[in-house]
Structures are given as C-alpha cells and as structure tokens.
Amino acid sequence: MKFSKYFIPTLINSPSEAEIISHKLMLRAGMIKQSSAGIYSWLPIGLKVLKKIEQIVREEQNNAGAIEILMPTIQSADIWIKSGRYKEYGKEMLRIQDRSGREMLYGPTNEELVTEIFQAHINSYKDLPKNLYHIQWKFRDEIRPRFGVMRGREFLMKDNYSFDINKENAVISYNNMFKAYVKSFLRMDLTPISLRADSGQIGGDLSHEFQILAKTGESTLYFDKELESIDPQNIDPKKLQNYYAVVDEMFDKKNCPISEEKLKISKGIEVGHIFYFGTKYSKPLNAFVQNQNGEKVEVHMGSYGIGISRLVGAIIEAHHDEKGIIWPESVAPFKLSLINLMPENDECIKICNSLYNSLKSNDEILYDDRIVSIGKKLSDNELIGIPHQIIIGKNTLKDKLYEIKNRKTNKIIKLSLEETMNYVGKIF
Numbered sequence: 327m328k329f330s331k332y333f334i335p336t337l338i339n340s341p342s343e344a345e346i347i348s349h350k351l352m353l354r355a356g357m358i359k360q361s362s363a364g365i366y367s368w369l370p371i372g373l374k375v376l377k378k379i380e381q382i383v384r385e386e387q388n389n390a391g392a393i394e395i396l397m398p399t400i401q402s403a404d405i406w407i408k409s410g411r412y413k414e415y416g417k418e419m420l421r422i423q424d425r426s427g428r429e430m431l432y433g434p435t436n437e438e439l440v441t442e443i444f445q446a447h448i449n450s451y452k453d454l455p456k457n458l459y460h461i462q463w464k465f466r467d468e469i470r471p472r473f474g475v476m477r478g479r480e481f482l483m484k485d486n487y488s489f490d491i492n493k494e495n496a497v498i499s500y501n502n503m504f505k506a507y508v509k510s511f512l513r514m515d516l517t518p519i520s521l522r523a524d525s526g527q528i529g530g531d532l533s534h535e536f537q538i539l540a541k542t543g544e545s546t547l548y549f550d551k552e553l554e555s556i557d558p559q560n561i562d563p564k565k566l567q568n569y570y571a572v573v574d575e576m577f578d579k580k581n582c583p584i585s586e587e588k589l590k591i592s593k594g595i596e597v598g599h600i601f602y603f604g605t606k607y608s609k610p611l612n613a614f615v616q617n618q619n620g621e622k623v624e625v626h627m628g629s630y631g632i633g634i635s636r637l638v639g640a641i642i643e644a645h646h647d648e649k650g651i652i653w654p655e656s657v658a659p660f661k662l663s664l665i666n667l668m669p670e671n672d673e674c675i676k677i678c679n680s681l682y683n684s685l686k687s688n689d690e691i692l693y694d695d696r697i698v699s700i701g702k703k704l705s706d707n708e709l710i711g712i713p714h715q716i717i718i719g720k721n722t723l724k725d726k727l728y729e730i731k732n733r734k735t736n737k738i739i740k741l742s743l744e745e746t747m748n749y750v751g752k753i754f
Contacts, residue, residue: 327660328682329694333370336706347542348639349474351651355710357638364471364479371659371710372638376482378657379637380461382513383484390506392457392486397439399463403429405438409610418466432465437607437629440487444625445613451491454615454625455499459486461634475639476544476595482635488628491617493604496626500532500602501563503630507536507598508566510632512558515654516644519549519594521571534567536598540644543593546574548582551590595640600630651711652734661690661753663712665704667719669697678718684747688754708733714753716746 333356340350343360352358357372368376384394403421406412412431420432433439440458448456461484471479488499504520511518516538523535537547539554549571556566570584573594582589605624607613614622645652655661664682668674682693692712694703700719707715717729717738727740730749741749 327689327692329692330696332692334706334710335369336709344474346473346476346639346643347646348476348642351642351646351709352474352639355651358475364468364477366475366478366480374659375638375641375653375657376635378659379514379641380482380484380634382656383510383632383634384461386506386510386513387459387484387486389509390457390502392459392503392506394460395443395458396460397433397436397443397462399433399465401431401433401436401439403431405442405611406431409438409441409607411438418468420465420467433462434464434466435629435631436460436462436485437487437627438611441607441611441613441627444487444489445608445611448489449615451615451617454489454491455495456489457486457499457503458489459484459630473639475635476643478635481633484632484634486630488630489608489613489625490627491615491623491625493602493626496602496604496628497532500600500628503600503628504534504563504567505561507600507630507632508556508561508563509558511536511538511597512556513656514637514641515656516597516641517554518556518597519547519553519571520566521547521549521573522567523599532602534600535596536600537573537594537596538640538644539592540595540640541593542643543595545594545596547590547592547594548572548574548577549590549592550584550588552588554590595643596633597637597640598630598632600628602626602628646711647736649705650709653711653713655713655753658711658713660692660712662692662714662716662750663707663710664691664693665707665715665717666693666695667700667703667717668723669695671723673723674718677722681716681718681746685750690754716750 335356337354341353344350344353356369358366358368361367403412419434422430424430464483465480468479471477490496490499508518519537520534523533550569553569604626608624608627613625615625617623642651666674666678685691713733715731722728728746729738729740731738
C-alpha cells in the first residue's frame, strides 16, 4: 500500500480531550475519530489492528473447540425480564422501543440470548458439551466514558458461552477457556495475570479476570513473579490459578502468602473476564436436557469475555515510547514500512519502486512515497509504530546499502540488497 494513496490522518499534537497514552497515540496516529462521547469511528490502520486482534482471538477460540455464531446487537427485553436482569442491570443498558412499542435493548452482553438459542435446539446430554461464541459490538451507557477505546460506550467484544451437563464438566470447560485466554494474550506479546474476581452482574461463584502488565495501567497488581514467564507450550490452568495474584485493594502485606523475593508489583489493565454461574440462566429460561437416566436437568453454563477493541488501547499502553506506538508483529497494521527520503530523486524512486514491486503482493508493507519533509516522514513512521523500516535515502545512493530499523529496539543496521531481501523474507 502506498502511503500517498492510503488514509492515515496523523496529527502533530495530542487533542485536548485525550487523557491517557493510548488515547493520545490512537488519535495522533489516525487510528480512530470520535463520533460522540465514548463512540468512535475506526479509521484504516486502527481497523487493521482491530481485525488482527479479532483473528487471533477467533483462532484460539476455534482451537479450543468453541463454535462461532453471530447474535444481533438489538435484543428483545422479554428474555431479560424472564432471567430477572432487565430491571437490575441499571442505566448502563440502553433501553429502546421499536415502532410497535415493544421494549427492546442494545445488548450489553448475551447470556439470555444464547441460552434461548440453546434451549430451542438442544435437549439431550448427548449433544453436550457445547461452546458457542461470537464477536460483536456491544453498548453500555457508561456514566463517564473516557480514556478512548479503553472505556468507551460502544465496543467490540468476543463473548462465548459453555453448556455442560453438570458442574464438574462445566469446570473443565471453564479451564479450557482459561487456557485459550492465556494463549491469546501471549500471542499479542502481552503478559497476562489472572486474578480471582467478583462475578458482578453476570452472577456465579467462580470467576477470573485477566489483566495485562503495562507501566501506565489503571490497577496496581501484586503477584508471584513466576507469572511473568508463562511457557506458551505448557499452560496449566489449575497451576496458574493457584499462584498468588491480587489487585491493590485486596493486598494485605501481613497476610501475603509469598515472600518479598517472590512478590512482584506492577500496573495492569483488565482485558478479559470469565465466569462459571451454574444454572443462573438455564433455570429461568428453561434450558433443560435429558440426562442418561432420562431425567430433565438444567445445564450448567459459563460465559467468557474479551474486550477486543479495548485490547487495541491496552497493547499501546504496554508497547510505546516517547516517539509513538511500538506494535508487536502479530497485531501491527503493517509489518514493514518502506520509507523513501528522496521522493523526487529519480534513482531513489527507481530503487524504492523495484523493492516495493517485488513485495507489494504482500499487504503487510506500507510504502511511504509522500512528498513531505524528511522529519515528517520519520516522525510519522515512528508514531504509527510499524515493527520494521527500510529507509532509502542519500546514504543508500552513496554506499548501495539499505538502512534497516527495528522499531522496538530503535537499532539501525545497513545491509546490501541481497541481505535486505533475506531480512524481509524472515519478516514475512
């Protein structure tokens, strides 16, 4: 993709409404534009990152045996009234009426709707376990939306729901999702910390929230430092759940069960939450199956959420410097930027075009062919945070060497054309 033909409306300064790093950088990098309080339009590179995060989450859900569906954003109030949550949910739920006067709502979550789907189609233990997920926009009318996509009113979420014959099997499904969550976050170059959590409005007696480490995080975490080095090839949910990890208000130095040498203190950002809530929804919504003895029993359920749009901001909070964003390769809008520092020089154009044409079939390259100042080019590319840069300028013309910059380390190496192509081959 040529920068001159693309749409990346970068800004020099941070808009006054932006309070935290991720919000400032997303606005400056041209990733989002505010539509109204807590609601954003996703611009091209913001959308590319969002889709890459979504795909990682989708792949790990599929690998864990979950089945993708798609439920609507607008739900009938009737099923929420049946479950008892319609009145208790509070003003965060946007309640509306259709033209016939029927009570409707913009879904903040989907426990009721997915239970209704299950109840209509599954009635035997032989069809269990089942785990249904979707990736859909949600709306919660936050009293004070702030911090950009980190606490917006409209947000993209992956939520899934497990159905099992009893609690023992439901806990197996729960731990299966726990593992899938850890794998998802590790693939995004994040350090996930799982904490025992309150179930809140979802309900149930077993719940964990997932926080990722970030120096600019909103919570202070106290945890066993071994949680910082999880082996992605050997994830044991039960073992991870037994490590000590609490948020600041739960920390008591006198009662901390681990030594000071093992205790780590860091900032964190919540990005996911999982729940087991038994028959809280299956019972009032008549989600029964016939067991091996021919008896009708309520299914045991769990629900699992990941804030996909929130993760975009969280990754930036975890990966940035004073120049801008530093994207992990797995979620970067592009993996490589080709920067022409002399876009009006025929020889420089020839070199860049040759390199770009050999790579343009791969949509992971951004060719900065704009006729703007060198300073603008370099600062924009630093801001956008693409992991690898190939810089073509007078030094290339003079020495026949290509400058390769790693955005994470900020180190520059000089390579021949053949070496450069080998380097690029390893990226892709």
